[in-house]
Amino acid sequence: MRGQARLVEMIFTSLIIISVYLMVQQLVRPPDILEIREHDELVKLAYNVLDLFASCRLFENVIVQGIVNGSNWEDHMKVMLEQTLPPNTLFSMEVYNVTVDNINVTLTRLDTKKITNVPSFDEKIHGHIAIVTYTYVTLYEPRRGMILYITLKLARPG
Amino acid sequence: MIYIYRKGQFALLAALFIALMLVVVVFNVYQTRIYYRRFSGKKYAEIVKAISSDFRRVVTRALAMATHEYSITNDFATARLHAQQFVSNWIKTIMYVYEDYGPQIKVVIKKIRYSQWDIDNLVKGYWYVPSSISAAYAVLSLNLTKVGFYGWRQSVRVALEMRIDSSSFINTQYLGVNVTMFNISLRIDMEKPFINLREDQIRILYQDPRNWGWYNATILKLIYHGNGTYTVIITPQVPLLNGRARVHVLLEDDRQITVEGYNWNYIDYIMQDNACLKDEYGNIVRCVAPYKSYVLEVLQNGTFYWYYDWKLPNQASIPLPPLPPIPIKQFRVWISEHGPDSDLVMVPIQFERWDNNFQDFKGLANPYRRFSDYHKLVFQVNFTDSRRKKVRIGWISDIDAQPYPIRVKLNYSGDYIVAYNGYYYLQLVASEGKSYAIDWSISLISPDPLGGYYSVEYMLGGYDVLRTSCGWWWIPRKLAGGTWYNYSGAIRGFAFRHSRRTIEVVENTSCTDLGYIIHTDEMENNMVVTLPYAAHYVMLRINYTYLKDIVVSNHYINLITMISGSANDTNSPKRLWYWYYTDDPDGEFTIGQYSSSYHRHINDDDFGGNETLYCGQSRKRVNDVNEEFVHTIYMNPDFYSLLNKKGERALVIWTSADYARRVEELLVSRFISSSPIAISAGEQYFFKVALFTFAGDITRDDLKLYGLMFYNESYIPSIEDIILP
Numbered sequence A: 001m002r003g004q005a006r007l008v009e010m011i012f013t014s015l016i017i018i019s020v021y022l023m024v025q026q027l028v029r030p031p032d033i034l035e036i037r038e039h040d041e042l043v044k045l046a047y048n049v050l051d052l053f054a055s056c057r058l059f060e061n062v063i064v065q066g067i068v069n070g071s072n073w074e075d076h077m078k079v080m081l082e083q084t085l086p087p088n089t090l091f092s093m094e095v096y097n098v099t100v101d102n103i104n105v106t107l108t109r110l111d112t113k114k115i116t117n118v119p120s121f122d123e124k125i126h127g128h129i130a131i132v133t134y135t136y137v138t139l140y141e142p143r144r145g146m147i148l149y150i151t152l153k154l155a156r157p158g
Numbered sequence B: 001m002i003y004i005y006r007k008g009q010f011a012l013l014a015a016l017f018i019a020l021m022l023v024v025v026v027f028n029v030y031q032t033r034i035y036y037r038r039f040s041g042k043k044y045a046e047i048v049k050a051i052s053s054d055f056r057r058v059v060t061r062a063l064a065m066a067t068h069e070y071s072i073t074n075d076f077a078t079a080r081l082h083a084q085q086f087v088s089n090w091i092k093t094i095m096y097v098y099e100d101y102g103p104q105i106k107v108v109i110k111k112i113r114y115s116q117w118d119i120d121n122l123v124k125g126y127w128y129v130p131s132s133i134s135a136a137y138a139v140l141s142l143n144l145t146k147v148g149f150y151g152w153r154q155s156v157r158v159a160l161e162m163r164i165d166s167s168s169f170i171n172t173q174y175l176g177v178n179v180t181m182f183n184i185s186l187r188i189d190m191e192k193p194f195i196n197l198r199e200d201q202i203r204i205l206y207q208d209p210r211n212w213g214w215y216n217a218t219i220l221k222l223i224y225h226g227n228g229t230y231t232v233i234i235t236p237q238v239p240l241l242n243g244r245a246r247v248h249v250l251l252e253d254d255r256q257i258t259v260e261g262y263n264w265n266y267i268d269y270i271m272q273d274n275a276c277l278k279d280e281y282g283n284i285v286r287c288v289a290p291y292k293s294y295v296l297e298v299l300q301n302g303t304f305y306w307y308y309d310w311k312l313p314n315q316a317s318i319p320l321p322p323l324p325p326i327p328i329k330q331f332r333v334w335i336s337e338h339g340p341d342s343d344l345v346m347v348p349i350q351f352e353r354w355d356n357n358f359q360d361f362k363g364l365a366n367p368y369r370r371f372s373d374y375h376k377l378v379f380q381v382n383f384t385d386s387r388r389k390k391v392r393i394g395w396i397s398d399i400d401a402q403p404y405p406i407r408v409k410l411n412y413s414g415d416y417i418v419a420y421n422g423y424y425y426l427q428l429v430a431s432e433g434k435s436y437a438i439d440w441s442i443s444l445i446s447p448d449p450l451g452g453y454y455s456v457e458y459m460l461g462g463y464d465v466l467r468t469s470c471g472w473w474w475i476p477r478k479l480a481g482g483t484w485y486n487y488s489g490a491i492r493g494f495a496f497r498h499s500r501r502t503i504e505v506v507e508n509t510s511c512t513d514l515g516y517i518i519h520t521d522e523m524e525n526n527m528v529v530t531l532p533y534a535a536h537y538v539m540l541r542i543n544y545t546y547l548k549d550i551v552v553s554n555h556y557i558n559l560i561t562m563i564s565g566s567a568n569d570t571n572s573p574k575r576l577w578y579w580y581y582t583d584d585p586d587g588e589f590t591i592g593q594y595s596s597s598y599h600r601h602i603n604d605d606d607f608g609g610n611e612t613l614y615c616g617q618s619r620k621r622v623n624d625v626n627e628e629f630v631h632t633i634y635m636n637p638d639f640y641s642l643l644n645k646k647g648e649r650a651l652v653i654w655t656s657a658d659y660a661r662r663v664e665e666l667l668v669s670r671f672i673s674s675s676p677i678a679i680s681a682g683e684q685y686f687f688k689v690a691l692f693t694f695a696g697d698i699t700r701d702d703l704k705l706y707g708l709m710f711y712n713e714s715y716i717p718s719i720e721d722i723i724l725p
Helices: A002-027 A033-055 A058-069 A073-084 B002-073 B076-097 B637-646 B700-711
Strands: A090-100 A105-109 A129-137 A147-155 B103-108 B112-114 B117-119 B123-126 B131-144 B149-174 B177-188 B202-206 B218-224 B229-235 B247-252 B258-262 B266-272 B284-286 B293-298 B304-306 B331-336 B344-347 B349-354 B361-364 B375-382 B388-395 B410-413 B416-420 B425-429 B442-447 B453-460 B478-480 B485-487 B492-499 B502-507 B514-519 B523-532 B537-546 B550-552 B558-564 B578-582 B590-593 B599-604 B612-619 B626-635 B650-655 B662-667 B677-679 B684-694 B718-723
Touching (some): A002 B002, A033 A073, A058 A073, A073 A090, A090 B076, A147 B076, B002 B103, B002 B131, B002 B149, B002 B258, B112 B149, B117 B123, B131 B258, B149 B247, B177 B247, B202 B218, B202 B229, B293 B523, B331 B375, B361 B492, B410 B492, B425 B523, B442 B537, B453 B684, B558 B612, B578 B599, B612 B662, B612 B700, B626 B637, B637 B684
Antiparallel strands (some): A090 A105, A090 A147, B177 B229, B202 B247, B247 B258, B266 B388, B331 B344, B349 B361, B410 B416, B416 B425, B442 B453, B492 B523, B502 B514, B599 B650, B626 B684, B650 B662
């Protein structure tokens, strides 16, 4: 009888430890490697695209030129993103003009139409979204010395 | 024992499980941390890269802003401030948009050496020479504290460099058009050749020595030879001087970084003094003398002048090269210490602004303006120990250069403008209406070796005489009026007046109650008084134009009158006792002694066999004149011819009855009380006057050398040679 009680005690103890172990496993569960990779790649992709646009003077030639001429630059930028990003990549871009006085930094939204290929970025719908921020000082005509603040959101459908 | 055994077994098992659990927990935490680091590490690497690439752009923009603004304003200190402000705004932007990463950002400004240039203070420029550069250097120091990233540093060099190949100038034909070709070499960012130069990015100015000013050349073609070297083909064909044209090249790249170059950085002139004593056979005996200091003026077209408008003859084998249209503050002048081969020493300079005909002085030039065709560059050349001097006019390439400081200061003191030039004081009646009562316009005050000061006064341009109700005379009845403006400079001070106001003395209630009225329709006066620093002379240029026909009732029209003495110094040992004059610098003086009561010593109605007359007053020795005040008048040839037509010009030397004043007067007509004289509308009296004073032992030879020949166009210094680098 005594031996049985010990056995039961042992079993309970083991169960407790196993349950603690499982609980800890759940609490400190490492992120899904595939998810990390995907997010990481999207971030990298976003910066690569923005760097490419910068080196091609696209921010001056499309955004600033469009603002100066009053043309539909948002659609042009959307086309540029569609052409540059891999297929099945969801994106959304926002562009701001930065003005700085002695104390304050003010962001003024420049895009009046959405630059995106998806109605909205919902994490529940699209899984993880990569959001990158980028600043760009315009060097060339038509307007030099503007500080642009750009956010680009990328996601995979799913 | 059994209890203990059982208890120990349980404890052992519990310890084993706990240890196992800990191992698992630690392992899991460690794994998680690795994943976190990997994940976040990727993220901040991209952010740092993005900030770094924008930093390069912000430094580029700062350089473009500063150089472009400077090319318009020529004020690099302010342009740099704006560039620094822009960088500061960018830092605030980064702090704001990357706030979640805890950015700590600092832009470190350091000095670096690149080729022959020091690049510091964020942005820097070395322009206007054959090798010119605009450059910026800054170091970004960045930490992202919230993601544990520290110690990122990135240095950025941005530049636009231009070299004009001075040996490459060719005048030839291109597609049937006469052209000038030359090579330029361009590099960007201190390492890379500039490979995409377009014709609209470059502007070339040329100066044709036959014309006045700088002109835009048309660029017909740019030929790229690789490694940043271009051949520029321009028209019209520019005459070559010593194998090269004079071209000023302005370049602005796509980024708006600007640079300017000129294919010379200095011009050397060998100058010769020609005011020399000769023996009876015509051989030069002596040229140098103490106080022999010319204040020379140079115009943009390279012409030198002395005494306002006498052009220095060019004896060199090449025409005078023009000076580049660069900001005035860049210019410097060096003069050889002794002979032309001795060391060069930088001397003070000043720039003046005149009207396009160089008749109206407009003030000191703004040093931040470009040297233009209405500016004069002024500097002083001494021939006190050598007959020949080397003069180098150069321009420094550092665009942070500042202009020369002011040395001559003209100050208002009550009704007067008072200035001290290191040798004597000049006192100028500045308040209109004050001079009528004391009948003089300018006072020259010299420190007296016997102690204190002694002065003479000069009256200028008075006309007509007032016969009072008491029967005595007031001379002059009318005198030029208007407001004096004064300017202080590094080389000379200026007092300037251009007015149509004339003051007429009138009797109010009695002959002892005099007042004045103003006319604005009788005479226009344009007077420039220049006071060189550390020289023994004051120069005046006077131009009176009569606006209507007037009749001078009492036949008195004065050009210049020197008055010495007053009631207070009748018996003073300081007072001047002798008068002298000559109209020939090589000839003899006519000398006399003043009396102590009213006396007319000279009433010469035919003074001056030529256009220059010298008059002086002195004390002590007569033959070896010393401690004296001298003035010389040079009459413009047209005016001299007008005087000849009038035929009654007079030099009158007299002692007054009231205060025993000593007076030397140069009059347009003799003072004949009963005979009116007519002046026609448009008559112009144009003459120059030099006033000078010496205290000490001055020999007559020295007086001739730096007093009489000095103000004679026949003895003007010449340019004997021009050396181009």
